Amino acid sequence: MRGTAVPGIDESHVAQNYHPLPIVISRGEGAWVTDAEGKRYLDLLAAYSALNFGHRHPALIAVATEQLGRLTLTSRAYHNDRLGSFAAALAELCDKDLVLPMNTGAEAVETGIKVARAWAYRAKGVARDRAQIIVAHGNFHGRTTTIVGFSDDAASHDDFGPYGPGFVPVPFGDADAIEAAITPDTAAVLIEPIQGEAGVVIPPEGYLRAVRALCDRHNVLFIADEIQSGLGRVGTTFACDREDVTPDVYLLGKALGGGILPVSAVVGDADVLGVIQPGEHGSTFGGNPLAAAIGTRVVEMLSTGEFQQRAAALGSHLETRLGELVGHGVTAVRVAGLWAGVDIDPAVGTGREVAERMLERGVLVKETHGQTIRIAPPLVIRATELDWALEQLKVVLEG
Known part of the structure; x- marks a missing residue:
């Protein structure tokens, strides 16, 4: 070679x-x-960035093997001694307060949508069932019916409707278009900092900073889908770091599972993620001990x-x-x-x-x-x- x-x-x-x-x-x-x-x-595919650390990274295999000898999957009936350390490590990596662990990237996006709507009604004061989320043309956030409902990719979108309302698409990379779309009912701007499925589409310099400033000015959440772009892929921990921007909510997945199993998370501060009350959201396997052990080791590897x-x-x-x-x-x-x-x-x-x-x-x-x-x-x-x-x-x- x-x-x-x-x-x-x-x-x-x-x-x-x-x-x-x-x-x-x-x-x-x-x-x-x-x-x-x-x-x-x-x-050169790496399972669409799910294998940032390669196939069978020895450190990840070791922690998975050790955890398999203890407790793997659990429900609320059992004590999970791995979840707390995982949540604390990931929150520190993101410089946020709270972590809501899930399993897949699409599940994290769906959770982020629920969080944004609950925040709009409970914190911002938007009238019930009127919350809107601004999204970008060319996006790819997953394949659930809610998510494909605001996709403009025919292969993802067509023949799976009817779809629910509440999403306003604008051109990617155009901060002025976002500002024009914001209304008193806007709950969040949900974007990929770099669009992956669209072909690694990088927005103009300053776009992410402009989105952050607009969200601050209009009391709107900035939700960054870093499921593909995050966790080291672009040369920084997160793609938002390229412009020294911190979103209100990170949506993470893919590489968070180290190529071992699906792990995802929604990460945000208490005044945002904390609007979800006990019993309102959950996952049978989200944050299970095996996932938490691997996720913790992934964060440790990134911390260096x-x-x-x-x-x-x-x-x-x-x-x-x-x-x-x-x-x-x-x-x-x-x-x-x-x-x-x-x-x-x-x-x-x-x-x-x-x-x-x-x-x-x-x-x-x-x-x-x-x-x-x-x-x-x-x-x-x-x-x-x-x-x-x-x-x-x-x-x-x-x-």
């Missing part, structure tokens, strides 16, 4: 912990996976800053290498840390066709919205592995 050293990246421990194993059937390790036929692939640094340094390298392909089968690239949207020249093929050709060459990427492929490798990937994958992309583009 050809590749140069990337400043700020120490690969010595990565080689020890994440070196690809000999072929093992249906197994993942580090940044590699093996299919049922024994063929190995370099994973190592993964954020790797994503930033390798992301800069990725951006440089992808930039060399513009005009050579690529029309545009958008990069935030180890997360990239690559627009393919139609003369080369569609995004799906390029993804299939990459698959044949042993690299996993994801097509999205026609001409775009999305790159999101585990943050443990080595620079040499990343370079090798980009060489495969170059070969595919050259036909």
Whole structure:
């Protein structure tokens, strides 16, 4: 594998912990996976950012194994000695007061919607059943019927209605459009700081700061869906950190489960998340001991800053290498840390066709919205592995 050293990246421990194993059937390790036929692939998909720490990270496997020997799933009838430490660690990471643990990303988004509406009625004084939430065109927040009801992606939206009211869509990246949409009934602005499914769409510089200022001025909640963009992916702990912005509510998931199991959470301050009263919301498995143990270890790993640094340094390298392909089968690239949207020249093929050709060459990427492929490798990937994958992309583009 050809590749140069990337400043700020120490690969010595990565080689020890994440070196690809000999072929093992249906197994993942580090940044590699093996299919049922024994063929190995370099994973530049990472389960849509759910595997930020790679496949079978030893620290996460260790804590999961230890917890499996104690107590795994529980209900309110049992004492869960892991939940408190998880909630405290995650609240500290987010600089917030309260954590409401759930299981999946869509469940976190649904919970955030409920919180925003309850806050509007109980704290802001909006008349019952009139609360509105401003959302962005091109969004992807999940696949429940509430969520797809305010999606403008036909594949997600069509033929699943009727849908409920209460959502006002505006163009993504346009703070003026948000301000024009705000009324006395507005409860929240719900956005992805960087839109993932849309093709890693990065808003203009200053957009997040403008959203924060508008929400403060009009007494509206800023809810950031960081399910894909958060937890180290973009070179900072959260994508909102890129503009030194703190939302009122974080929606988290994917990487929070460390690639071991689904874990999600809604995180906010007491005056917001605290509007939910006991018995009004819950989850059979949310915050179970196994999930809490893994989530705690994920937060501990992020607290060192190592993964954020790797994503930033390798992301800069990725951006440089992808930039060399513009005009050579690529029309545009958008990069935030180890997360990239690559627009393919139609003369080369569609995004799906390029993804299939990459698959044949042993690299996993994801097509999205026609001409775009999305790159999101585990943050443990080595620079040499990343370079090798980009060489495969170059070969595919050259036909």
